[in-house]
Amino acid sequence: xxxxxxTKCISWxxxxxxxxxxxxxRRVGRWVQEFGAGAVIDAVAIAQKEAxxxxxxxxxxxxxxxxxxxxxxxxxxxxxxxxxKRLIEMCSGGSNG
Numbered sequence: 001x002x003x004x005x006x007t008k009c010i011s012w013x014x015x016x017x018x019x020x021x022x023x024x025x026r027r028v029g030r031w032v033q034e035f036g037a038g039a040v041i042d043a044v045a046i047a048q049k050e051a052x053x054x055x056x057x058x059x060x061x062x063x064x065x066x067x068x069x070x071x072x073x074x075x076x077x078x079x080x081x082x083x084x085k086r087l088i089e090m091c092s093g094g095s096n097g
Contacts, residue, residue, distance in 0.1 A: 002037045013044065013056070017056050042062075
């Protein structure tokens with residue numbers, strides 16, 4: 001799993017970040033130590049799908065949000081978002097109910 005971080009993740013992040021390779025590897029190394037290789041791979045995959053303006057800040061934000069347990073307010077918002085998505089799916093014919 002760590003090999004993926006040091007090959008695929010670094011090669012994808014390098015041209016999209018404002019860091020040189022040495023500093024990028026340092027930053028990613030800190031993320032791996034703090035959050036684990038699997039979490040870093042997941043966060044980079046999410047960034048690939050979302051295409052944010054600031055890749056490094058986005059990846060770090062994903063890592064930090066996932067490391068914290070959700071607050072009660074976040075749980076309520078997550079439930080509302082899930083319900084909204086189900087409703088949209090039902091109305092668009094994506095589910096037969």
